[in-house]
Amino acid sequence: EAGIVDEAxxxxxxxxxxxxxxxxxxxxxxxLRQQIAAEKLEYAAACKETPRHDLSVAATSVADAEGALKxxxxxxxxxxxxxxxxxxxxxxxxxxxxxxxxxxxxxxxWTPLFFRAAAVITESGxxxxxxxxxxxxxxxxxxxxxxxxxxxxxDGTMVEVDGHVGLVTLL
Numbered sequence: 001e002a003g004i005v006d007e008a009x010x011x012x013x014x015x016x017x018x019x020x021x022x023x024x025x026x027x028x029x030x031x032l033r034q035q036i037a038a039e040k041l042e043y044a045a046a047c048k049e050t051p052r053h054d055l056s057v058a059a060t061s062v063a064d065a066e067g068a069l070k071x072x073x074x075x076x077x078x079x080x081x082x083x084x085x086x087x088x089x090x091x092x093x094x095x096x097x098x099x100x101x102x103x104x105x106x107x108x109x110w111t112p113l114f115f116r117a118a119a120v121i122t123e124s125g126x127x128x129x130x131x132x133x134x135x136x137x138x139x140x141x142x143x144x145x146x147x148x149x150x151x152x153x154x155d156g157t158m159v160e161v162d163g164h165v166g167l168v169t170l171l
Contacts, residue, residue, distance in 0.1 A: 004033045013039035047088070047104070050123060050148055069146050069153070073166040074125065074132030077141035080171065081118040083157045085150060086110070100161055102149055106131040114138050119161035121168055123149050135163070143168055 004022075005011055011019075013036045022028035084099035086092065089109060095101070101117040103110070105124045111134055114120065120135045125144040135142035141163035146152075149168070153159060158171040 002029060004029055005036060010036055010040060013043065015039075050104070050151070067170050069143075069149060069168040069170075071121070071143040071146035071149075071166045071168065072126050073163055074120070074122075074127060074129070074142035074144040075135035075140055075163045077119070077139065078160065078162045078164065079119045079141050080158065080160045083121075083153045083155055083159055085155050086113065087150075100159055102153060103131075104150065105129070106134070114140060119143075119163070121146055121149055121153075121159075121161060123147065 014032060015035055018028065018032055018035055022032040079100075081098060081100040082096070083102050084094075084096050086095055086101055086103045092110075092113060095113055095116060097116045098118050099116075100119045100121060101113055102121045103123070105122055106113075106120070107130050110130070114134050115138065117140060119140055120131050120142040122129070122131045122142075122144050123146060125131050127144070129144055132142050132144050141161045143161055143163055143166050146168060153168070153170070160169040160171055161167075162169070
């Protein structure tokens with residue numbers, strides 16, 4: 001009501017200490033609004049970046065052997081399917097049933113897509129990430145932390161996802 005946030009969920013970008021102080025001191029509401037807006041902008045910019053990978057860790061590097069991409073095993077199983085990029089919730093409606101979900105990362109809001117996916121590949125995450133845990137719960141193969149996968153696998157590319165060993169093979 002005070003116009004501090006544009007949407008209710010923007011409160012998640014608030015610094016807790018400043019938020020608590022601003023509740024008791026209305027003169028801090030302008031500072032709180034600026035802090036929230038700055039954090040939201042930083043978050044939006046980070047969502048557009050490819051995650052950085054420590055190339056000294058073999059599990060997160062790209063394997064050139066036989067054209068496979070190497071990641072971290074997230075959920076066991078092996079399946080073939082067509083890649084379907086999902087960059088945000090705005091892409092959900094275009095996700096094709098039985099496709100391989102390819103994303104930078106996932107969060108609980110993405111769970112409905114898992115029921116339509118054949119497998120999951122993400123650029124970030126590991127065995128305890130949302131994508132891996134949800135994939136295991138649903139019995140979907142998943143490979144996590146595949147460096148630059150959104151750029152290396154165009155939409156519609158046929159792949160084999162091997163969640164046992166963390167490999168994505170172009171077919």
